[in-house]
Amino acid sequence: MKSLTNSIDKVFRFFRRFANLVKLIDKKTTVKLVVKSVFGALLFSILIVLLPALILINMFIYTKLTFLISILLVLLIMGWSFLYYYFYYRLLKIYHPTLENINTKIPQLTESTIVAFFFMILGIVVLSVVF
């Protein structure tokens, strides 16, 4: 029971820290540069993911592998969210040198995981409808 309480406490502490860091980052950034970071991160992450995604889409011609390729595509999209947030915080730090001393790893990984989880659920729903 105690270990469970400890675990819940750890989770709450983690999310409190995450919320505080996000607030801090929001205070130090401007809307204009955030938008630039978003578009830059989208550009870099999509360019990186585009080729493997196109290879997988081309492989759909092997009808026996359709299910496997669909799963790989979902994994790739989940991976894309990690790439996107990596570039987003990298660009944000370049545009706002004051963020250099702030730990952006926690918001980066937390947000990536949440988005990847969302894509995973979406992928499972779509795959279960199609297959």
Next chain:
Amino acid sequence: MLKLLKQYKKLLIILLFPYIYMLFVLVAPTQLAVIAPGGLSQVNEAVIIDGYDMVDNFNTIYVYSYSPITPFQSWVLATDKTMEIYEMTERQKDLSMQDEYAQGQISKMVSLKTSVIQAYLLAHDTKPEVTIDYHYEGLYVYYRPSYVEGLEIGDLIVTINGHNYSDYAHEDFVMLAYDSEVEFTIKRVSGDEITYHSVTYIYQEEDPYMIFYPAYMIDSASPSFELPGLDTIIGGPSGGLIQTLSIYVSLVNINLGDSKIAGTGTIEMNGEVGRIGGISQKMYTAIYNNVDIMFIPASHLSEIPDIDYPFIVKSVTTVEEAVQWLNEEFN
């Protein structure tokens, strides 16, 4: 962003050219098409006959057809003997995806109706209570050059240069459609409303020839039937033979045990079994799906891959031949 780009300037320049090349290879369309093995679909789901249980032994075989494919796909598939890569025909180049879908649906509809007519006529010989009445009603457009305005795939042609279908047999009526200058009257039905349109077509030397399917309307049938198979997205005429056999066997009640029978071949109104596309891919599909008996058109026998098949390959020229073989084997 520029700072980040500058940081990796050399790497990006090196990667840029292979990246663009790969992008081109993965996206650019070629003039090639491919036929790939597909799967089986049970005929008993395509036809319902009132008062009869449809046997579940018969399966049509579908294959996948992609056109155009990318250079990457052509490289990957070049070593795969189960796939057939070929130059796209002029007709394929001319068709949109919607056109191809419409072609599949119109040929399936004609095939299913012809199967019902043929099966009922064959069953009538042994069960006189099985009857069917039908009549010829013109031509369905299966292919027309896409620039011809007002003529769509699936349109029903009822007169050609003033000649009405009712005065002709199909073989003679269809010949009129191949004159160098023709005026078609198209009959379109939308709900309760019937409209007629005229379309003039002058044949140009570079035009691929038009293709038509016969339109037969079934006036009455005993037992009555439904065709739920018309509502599926799988299209094409190649299930004709196997649909006919399935309906016939269900009507005359031949016990096929648990044999898994597949087959391919179109069905004509004179009972002939016609040629189909992708015969090799259909043979591989039959292997992957563990069928026991496979019917194919006799004209394809010399074209199938020279391998040991784990099932009986029965080649036929007419549906009567297939019916006779089934009666000899199972009755």
